Amino acid sequence: MATYEEGLKASPEEFCQRMVQTYPLRFSERFWEIFDREVVPKLPSTPLVVDLGTGPGLFVQDVARRFPGGRFYGYDQSPAMIEYAQTLDCGEARVEWRVEDISAQFPPFPPASIDLLAINYVFHGFDYPLPLLDQIEERLKPEGIFLLYDWLRTSLPEYLGFFDQIPEPMDMERRYLQFARHNRYTLSDLTWLLEEAHRFRVLQVYRMTRYHTLFLLQRASGSS
Numbered sequence: 138m139a140t141y142e143e144g145l146k147a148s149p150e151e152f153c154q155r156m157v158q159t160y161p162l163r164f165s166e167r168f169w170e171i172f173d174r175e176v177v178p179k180l181p182s183t184p185l186v187v188d189l190g191t192g193p194g195l196f197v198q199d200v201a202r203r204f205p206g207g208r209f210y211g212y213d214q215s216p217a218m219i220e221y222a223q224t225l226d227c228g229e230a231r232v233e234w235r236v237e238d239i240s241a242q243f244p245p246f247p248p249a250s251i252d253l254l255a256i257n258y259v260f261h262g263f264d265y266p267l268p269l270l271d272q273i274e275e276r277l278k279p280e281g282i283f284l285l286y287d288w289l290r291t292s293l294p295e296y297l298g299f300f301d302q303i304p305e306p307m308d309m310e311r312r313y314l315q316f317a318r319h320n321r322y323t324l325s326d327l328t329w330l331l332e333e334a335h336r337f338r339v340l341q342v343y344r345m346t347r348y349h350t351l352f353l354l355q356r357a358s359g360s361s
C-alpha cells in the first residue's frame with residue numbers, strides 16, 4: 138500500500154506539520170465536549186486505548202491526560218509521525234508508539250482486550266475495509282468503544298472550498314489529489330457499512346461539519 142503522503146505531493150515532515158497545525162480543527166471544543174460526555178464515562182479508569190493511524194499522536198496525548206493510569210498505543214506507518222509523537226509529554230500514562238502498516242498486520246492485542254479503539258481520518262484510505270473491521274471487532278471488549286471519525290463525500294466545489302477555511306490553505310493541485318481519497322463515503326454509506334455490512338452497533342453519530350462525521354460504536358454482541 139502506498140504511504141499516505143505519497144499521494145499528497147508532500148514530504149513526510151510537511152504532512153506531519155500539516156496534521157499538527159490542523160489538529161485543533163479536527164479535535165475541536167465540540168469534539169472534546171462529546172468525548173467527555175459520551176466516551177469517558179463508558180471507560181474504566183485505567184483503559185487500554187489504541188489509536189490506529191495516530192499521526193503526530195496528539196489525540197493519544199489528549200486522551201492520556203484524562204486517564205493517567207491508562208495504557209496507550211499509537212500506530213502509524215510514517216516514521217516522521219511517530220518521531221513527532223515520541224516528543225509528546227503524556228504525563229504518567231504508559232504510552233507506546235509504533236511504526237506499523239496496519240493494513241499489513243493488525244497490532245497483536247488479545248481478543249476482547251481493548252477499551253477504546255480510535256481511527257481518526259484514516260478509514261477512508263482502506264480500499265477494502267472489512268478485514269480491518271473484523272480485527273477491530275475481535276479485539277474490542279464487549280463493552281469497549283470504537284470511535285470512527287472521518288471525511289464524508291461532498292460535491293467537488295464544496296470540497297475544494299473547504300480548504301479556503303483552514304490555516305495555510307493547500308494549493309489547487311493538492312486539493313484535487315485528495316478529492317478522490319476523501320470523498321469515498323456518504324453518511325448513509327458509512328452507516329450501512331458499519332451497521333449492516335459489519336453489524337457494529339451505532340451508539341451515536343455526530344455530523345461534526347458538513348464534511349466530517351464521528352461515529353461512536355460498540356460490538357453488536359456487546360453489552361447494552
Ligand SMILES: C[S@@+](CC[C@H](N)C(=O)[O-])C[C@H]1O[C@@H](n2cnc3c(N)ncnc32)[C@H](O)[C@@H]1O
Pocket residue numbers: 138141142156160163189190191192193194195196212213214215218237238239240241256257258259262
Ligand atoms: C490524515 S492523518 C490523521 C492523523 C491522526 N489520526 C489525526 O487525526 O490527527 C492519517 C494518518 O494515518 C496514517 N496511515 C494511513 N494508512 C495507514 C496504515 N495502513 N497503517 C498505519 N498508518 C496509516 C498516515 O500515515 C497518517 O499519519
